[in-house]
Amino acid sequence: MPEFLDVFDRLAMPIQLKYLGAPVGFFVSDIGALNQVVHLWAYESIADYDQRRTARDADPDWPAYLQASAHLIVAQENRIVRAVQFRSLGHLDGR
Structure with missing residues (x-):
């Protein structure tokens, strides 16, 4: 895990920030299945998601992160999730 986090921080995060903005959250597992990373990024729409990820993937420095x-x-899973609006949470919009 320390090696992955170092590689991500040095090589991926600057590119992610450039195209995706700051993550909503970045987490590592502490209890349960170990050595897992979960990171959440917010997009305005599927079109926004497609545009930003396409731009990131075209960055000439992105392949260096992929190779490193x-x-x-070992495994990767991507999900698109939608924020749920609860009146009881007031202004909370899931970002």
Whole structure:
């Protein structure tokens, strides 16, 4: 995990920030299945998601991260989730 976090911080995060903005959250597992990373990014729409990720993937520095992290990633799962609005939470919008 320390090696992955270092590689991500040095090589991926600057590019992610450039195209995706700051993450909503970045977490590592502490209890349960270990050595898992969960990071959440907010998008205005599916079109916004597509545009930002396409731009990130076209960045000439992105392949360096993919190559440096390839041996560290065993499985990856991507999900699109939608914020739920609860009146009881007031202004909370899931971001």
